[in-house]
Amino acid sequence: MRRAVPLDALTALYHRRSGQTHLVTEPVPAILAALAHGPATLAELVVRLELQGLVADTDTPARLRERLDELETIGLVWRL
Amino acid sequence: MRQHCTLKIGPRIFRIGSDWAAPVRQLRALYADYPMPDDLIAHFTVRLEAARWWRHFLRPSVHINGDHMLPGALPLPLAQGLLAAEMGMNLQLALGERHFLLLHAASAERNGKVLILTGESGSGKSTLAALLGEHGWRLLGDEFVLIDPTTGHAWPFPRPVSLKNASIAVLDAIVPPARFGPLLTGTPKGDIRHLVPNAAALSGMDSPAAPALILFPRFGVPRDVRTMGISEVFIRLTQASTNYVALGEAGFGALTRLVTATPARAIDYPDTMTGLALVEELWSALA
Incomplete structure (x- = not known):
């Protein structure tokens, strides 16, 4: 559903459904990579990210939720 | 169109038609050393047309038309017909190219x-x-x-x-x-x-x-x-x-x-x- 190419500090994402290109920075690529393994609750997502060492301690669940809300707005994640 | 020519530029072929002879004559002279197209089926078509039939003769002005159009494009005087042809080729490629x-x-x-x-x-x-x-x-x-x-x-x-x-x-x-x-x-x-x-x-x-x-x-x-x-x-x-x-x-x-x-x-x-x-x-x- 999407294709990601790391550029430098930014990652280029191509969203096949909308045909749009997004330029995103961490932790967005990490969130999308973690959710690529399947749906997760917020708590499960935090565990997945910590297990992979993809998110720093400062990325609290509240901040993750903000990022998820933004990603939902542009159609890159959705609620089940 | 009364006058036309076909031009090959790199991997793309253009057919340019015109209500007037002069722009096509100038194009042929400018592209005289270009290789002949190996295929006469053009990728893009450019049409240089008079806004009204009497504008062929009276203060002739060139409208740039083709398969792809930009609304509101202003016409050019016939003396700049060669420029109109070049702009038309740019426009068709810019709006119509779907491979490169x-x-x-x-x-x-x-x-x-x-x-x-x-x-x-x-x-x-x-x-x-x-x-x-x-x-x-x-x-x-x-x-x-x-x-x-x-x-x-x-x-x-x-x-x-x-x-x-x-x-x-x-x-x-x-x-x-x-x-x-x-x-x-x-x-x-x-x-x-x-x-x-x-x-x-x-x-x-x-x-x-x-x-x-x-x-x-x-x-x-x-x-x-x-x-x-x-x-x-x-x-x-x-x-x-x-x-x-x-x-x-x-x-x-x-x-x-x-x-x-x-x-x-x-x-x-x-x-x-x-x-x-x-x-x-x-x-x-x-x-």
């Missing part, structure tokens, strides 16, 4: 590697590319670079170089008069004169090559060179492409491949000769 990723850029090749010069009108890319074409490089084109999404290579599109204002004299000093089209005065961009690329550029129009350096020139400012982040290059090239969005994932793949594989620099230069020296210096540093 188009970058609004000039390009030249040396030792099998391609230099891409991209920037807004007035950045000097046409003049620099035309000069490189006369100094040991193969000119690929001054208006569009065609990136093949399959190979990542840059295809030539060696239309006659559109020289403007002071650039005309710079090239006039070193190129035989026979390679120039007529001087078009009072156009929306001032004086314009077309320069036919040399024999190496025309005979090599079917030979693409891999990009090796992307430069973003800026003319008329103190000399400076700045390295650029890959994402900055990516953003600027999406802005320089006329069909990035239309190509969808193929365009994304072609552009991300280009920017991750090719070094890029922003260059500022006060005059053309300083710019030329700077390009050669940066190119040598790659080797």
